[in-house]
Amino acid sequence: MQEKKIAALLGIMCFLLTVGICIQMRTVTSTASRMGRTYAENELRDSVLKWKEKYDLAYDNLETKESKLEKLRESASKSSETSENVKTDLGKNNMALGLTEVIGKGITITLKDAEVAINKLDLSSSLVHYSDLIEVANALKNAGAEAISINGERIVNPTAIACAGNIIKINNEKVGVPFVINAIGSPEKLYGALTMLGGYIDKLKDDGVTVDIEKKDSITIPKYDGVYKFEYAKVVE
Amino acid sequence: MIYISIIIGCILGAIIGMNTPVISYTYSSYLAIAIIAALDTVFGGITSVIKKNFDLKIFLSGFFGNAILSIALTYLGERLNVDIYLAAVVVFVGRMFTNLAIIRRHYVDKWTNKFAEMSHKNKKEVKE
Numbered sequence: 001m002q003e004k005k006i007a008a009l010l011g012i013m014c015f016l017l018t019v020g021i022c023i024q025m026r027t028v029t030s031t032a033s034r035m036g037r038t039y040a041e042n043e044l045r046d047s048v049l050k051w052k053e054k055y056d057l058a059y060d061n062l063e064t065k066e067s068k069l070e071k072l073r074e075s076a077s078k079s080s081e082t083s084e085n086v087k088t089d090l091g092k093n094n095m096a097l098g099l100t101e102v103i104g105k106g107i108t109i110t111l112k113d114a115e116v117a118i119n120k121l122d123l124s125s126s127l128v129h130y131s132d133l134i135e136v137a138n139a140l141k142n143a144g145a146e147a148i149s150i151n152g153e154r155i156v157n158p159t160a161i162a163c164a165g166n167i168i169k170i171n172n173e174k175v176g177v178p179f180v181i182n183a184i185g186s187p188e189k190l191y192g193a194l195t196m197l198g199g200y201i202d203k204l205k206d207d208g209v210t211v212d213i214e215k216k217d218s219i220t221i222p223k224y225d226g227v228y229k230f231e232y233a234k235v236v237e
Numbered sequence: 238m239i240y241i242s243i244i245i246g247c248i249l250g251a252i253i254g255m256n257t258p259v260i261s262y263t264y265s266s267y268l269a270i271a272i273i274a275a276l277d278t279v280f281g282g283i284t285s286v287i288k289k290n291f292d293l294k295i296f297l298s299g300f301f302g303n304a305i306l307s308i309a310l311t312y313l314g315e316r317l318n319v320d321i322y323l324a325a326v327v328v329f330v331g332r333m334f335t336n337l338a339i340i341r342r343h344y345v346d347k348w349t350n351k352f353a354e355m356s357h358k359n360k361k362e363v364k365e
Contacts, residue, residue: 003239006239006286006293007241007243008242009282009293010239010243010282012246013246013300014243014250015246015249015253017247017275017279018247018249018250018251018254019253019254019257020268020272020275022250022254022257023254023257023259024265026254027260027261027262049262050263053263
């Protein structure tokens with residue numbers, strides 16, 4: 001009985017042992033690692049095989065990660081493209097709405113009331129009126145001015161130039177003499193348009209208003225401080 | 238009886254071992270050292286059977302304990318960059334030779350006794 005037990009146990013042990021030996025032999029032959037002549041050679045072959053295995057693993061990993069990255073990059077580029085577009089659009093729109101400070105070459109016009117009345121019968125004509133500012137601004141716009149400000153008040157779409165007694169209101173801000181009108185645009189064109197014979201500036205000068213026009217290389221025009229409100233207007237879809 | 242079971246185990250193991258999947262080369266050095274340890278234990282087991290002091294508990298614990306310890310030592314050696322598995326191989330193979338020597342002596346003695354008896358008998362017969 002005891003001997004049978006021992007025999008069975010030894011048989012099982014040998015079975016396990018042989019399985020192990022066979023697996024090991026097949027592993028070694030399948031990885032084509034023949035015993036080298038020197039120990040160093042063996043070591044090298046060993047490490048090469050190990051690294052090869054690691055490399056294969058890492059390569060698989062890399063492939064999956066790369067495909068992931070590609071996807072991420074695609075989505076990222078999409079979003080960045082749109083955000084870039086949105087940014088430039090926003091910049092352009094803000095400039096068109098006068099919500100950003102702008103700089104460029106243009107002209108500066110200074111209007112002052114006449115110091116000595118030329119026409120004593122009509123003193124009023126010697127003063128600068130809101131209508132004069134409107135006319136000048138209109139003339140500047142007609143001549144291609146890209147941005148206009150009067151005494152630091154940007155002329156934008158909702159800007160109103162209104163008479164308020166002894167002062168003038170622009171963008172609901174009070175402005176007074178002297179009126180400094182800055183305009184960005186081609187200085188030659190603007191200058192020519194304003195100073196043409198029979199033009200509005202000519203008429204003002206005749207009335208005794210002091211008019212000073214200067215061409216400038218760099219004019220900074222401030223942004224519009226107000227808020228655009230749309231209560232009744234809606235975008236047509 | 239013992240040898241028959243050993244041979245059957247070896248044949249079965251070879252058949253199954255040939256059909257199992259191959260393990261990763263990285264772990265083959267561990268398996269190798271475990272095989273050496275197990276081989277040592279089997280020879281030790283045979284020796285103890287011959288000496289008639291076979292203990293099941295010692296045999297089993299030796300089989301698995303030696304294998305696991307040698308694997309652990311190999312792993313440690315790899316971490317420390319010292320070839321500790323060489324020491325394990327030396328010890329196991331040395332013990333294997335010792336055990337083999339005991340087994341060999343046992344059977345050589347057995348057979349010489351047998352031959353001596355046989356020749357003694359023959360001589361007696363011749364004399365007669």
